[in-house]
Amino acid sequence: MIKLRSKRFSRSSSKLGHGSKGASSPEKDCKNNGEIKWELRPGGMLVQKRESNQSAGEGVIAIRVSTVSQWHDISIDATSTFGELKMILSLVTSLEPREQRLLFKGKEREDNEFLHMVGVRDKDKVLLLEDPAIKEMKLLGMARGQQPINNACCTITA
Numbered sequence: 001m002i003k004l005r006s007k008r009f010s011r012s013s014s015k016l017g018h019g020s021k022g023a024s025s026p027e028k029d030c031k032n033n034g035e036i037k038w039e040l041r042p043g044g045m046l047v048q049k050r051e052s053n054q055s056a057g058e059g060v061i062a063i064r065v066s067t068v069s070q071w072h073d074i075s076i077d078a079t080s081t082f083g084e085l086k087m088i089l090s091l092v093t094s095l096e097p098r099e100q101r102l103l104f105k106g107k108e109r110e111d112n113e114f115l116h117m118v119g120v121r122d123k124d125k126v127l128l129l130e131d132p133a134i135k136e137m138k139l140l141g142m143a144r145g146q147q148p149i150n151n152a153c154c155t156i157t158a
Helices: 026-032 082-092 132-143
Strands: 038-040 046-048 060-066 071-077 100-104 125-130
Touching: 060 082, 071 082, 082 100, 125 132
Parallel strands: 060 125
Antiparallel strands: 038 046, 060 071, 100 125
8 A cells, every 4th residue: 555645745733723713714725735636647647736727638739740741730639549630630631540640759659549648749740641551552443443353344356
């Protein structure tokens, strides 16, 4: 079992002034006496709660998605997945989500990975590439005139 209290962080109730006439509310005492608030992160890690109103993994972030020839600024919730980002990008680009490969910090990311868990922050850059296997299938389909392989061909006699 982990003990989370330390002598330097705890205060006795006599120092808080609970018995005095002009005692402030318990919420103000909590902020003024140096008591630490804890939060449990999604990975199971217990950490000190941040003082700012917006902690990591909350709120809307702006991501710059770069393709080979252009870039798109996308606003998305920080707790979204890369799969959800692909859905948004499918509206902006002509690529379906299964045709997209997203790279962040040099690694391809899976659809079920969360942006904030990987470390994507506001104004970060994500690289969008077309899946080479699907691109090759499209090119082969265009060369054949969009005919599936199973179709019978016409016989030409001279």
